[in-house]
Amino acid sequence: MRFSIATWNINSVRLRIDIVARFLEEQRPDVLCLQETKCPDAQFPFADFRKLGYEHIAINGQKGYHGVAIASRLPITASAPRDFCAKGDSRHMSVTLGGAAKGLTIHNFYVPAGGDEPDPAINDKFAHKLAFVDEMTAWFAAEPIAGRAILVGDLNIAPLEHDVWSHKALIKVVSHTPIEVEKLGRAQAAGPWVDALRKFVPAQEKLYTWWSYRAADWDKADKGRRLDHVWVSPALGDAVKSMRVFRDVRGWPRPSDHAPVMVELAL
DNA sequence: ATGGTTGTAGGACAA
Numbered sequence: 009m010r011f012s013i014a015t016w017n018i019n020s021v022r023l024r025i026d027i028v029a030r031f032l033e034e035q036r037p038d039v040l041c042l043q044e045t046k047c048p049d050a051q052f053p054f055a056d057f058r059k060l061g062y063e064h065i066a067i068n069g070q071k072g073y074h075g076v077a078i079a080s081r082l083p084i085t086a087s088a089p090r091d092f093c094a095k096g097d098s099r100h101m102s103v104t105l106g107g108a109a110k111g112l113t114i115h116n117f118y119v120p121a122g123g124d125e126p127d128p129a130i131n132d133k134f135a136h137k138l139a140f141v142d143e144m145t146a147w148f149a150a151e152p153i154a155g156r157a158i159l160v161g162d163l164n165i166a167p168l169e170h171d172v173w174s175h176k177a178l179i180k181v182v183s184h185t186p187i188e189v190e191k192l193g194r195a196q197a198a199g200p201w202v203d204a205l206r207k208f209v210p211a212q213e214k215l216y217t218w219w220s221y222r223a224a225d226w227d228k229a230d231k232g233r234r235l236d237h238v239w240v241s242p243a244l245g246d247a248v249k250s251m252r253v254f255r256d257v258r259g260w261p262r263p264s265d266h267a268p269v270m271v272e273l274a275l
Numbered sequence: 276a277t278g279g280t281t282g283t284a285g286g287a288c289a290a
Binding site for chain 2: 019020023044047071072073074121122123124133164220221222223224260264265
C-alpha cells in the first residue's frame with residue numbers, strides 16, 4: 009500500500025485546530041503526529057479529528073506545556089508513551105498500526121528545546137536535552153529496531169551544516185552545537201535509523217522546517233532550521249518514495265513556527 | 276550584540 013505520515017509541531021492544537029483540519033483535508037496523510045499540543049488529554053479535540061476520518065488517536069498530553077498526539081486513519085493496535093528522564097513530561101508516544109500497515113511501529117518525539125545557554129554546567133534545560141538524547145540512544149541500543157518502524161518529531165536539533173541558514177552563525181546556538189549534533193548522530197546510529205528527508209535533498213542544499221516567530225518577515229529573511237525529522241528503520245529505507253516540507257503552511261493565518269513535513273512510503 | 280514573537284494562563288516561563 010501507499011502509506012503517508014506527517015509530523016508537525018503545532019504549538020497548541022486547540023488554538024490551531026482549524027489549520028490542522030485544513031491540512032488534513034488537503035493532504036490526507038494516513039497518520040499525523042503532532043508535538044507541542046499544549047493540551048490536557050481531557051481537552052483534546054477528538055471530535056474534529058474523527059469528523060475528518062482520523063478515528064484512531066493516541067495522546068500523551070499535559071497542562072500548559074509539551075504534549076504529543078498521533079491521529080490515524082488506520083487502526084492502532086497498541087500504544088505506549090515513555091517518560092524520558094523520569095520528569096513526567098509528555099514528550100513521547102509510540103503506536104503500532106493494524107490494517108493495511110499491520111505491525112508498523114511509529115515513534116513520535118518532542119525533544120527538549122534546551123534553553124539559550126549551550127552549557128550543561130550552567131543551564132539545566134540544556135543538560136536535560138543532552139540527557140534526553142542520551143536516553144534515546146541507550147533505548148535504541150538496548151532494543152534495536154526490528155522490522156518496519158518510523159520515528160518522527162521535533163528533535164530540536166539541526167544536525168547538518170545546511171540544516172541551518174548559517175552554520176557559522178549558529179555553531180554556538182542551541183539546536184546546532186557540536187555536542188547536540190554528535191549526540192543526535194549517536195541516537196540515529198543506535199537504531200539504526202535512516203534520515204528520510206535527506207534522501208531527497210542533498211546535504212549540500214539548504215533544508216528547513218522551522219522559521220522563528222521573531223522575524224519581521226520570516227519568508228524573506230529565510231533564517232530557518234531543520235528541527236523536524238522523519239527517520240525510518242533500515243527495513244523501510246528503500247520504501248520511502250517522496251518527501252515534502254509544507255513551507256506554505258508556515259504562511260497560513262496564525263501559523264505554528266514549524267511547517268508540517270510529510271513522507272510517503274510503499275509498504 | 277541585541278532583540279525580536281507566540282502560547283498558556285492569567286504571572287512567569289518556555290520556546
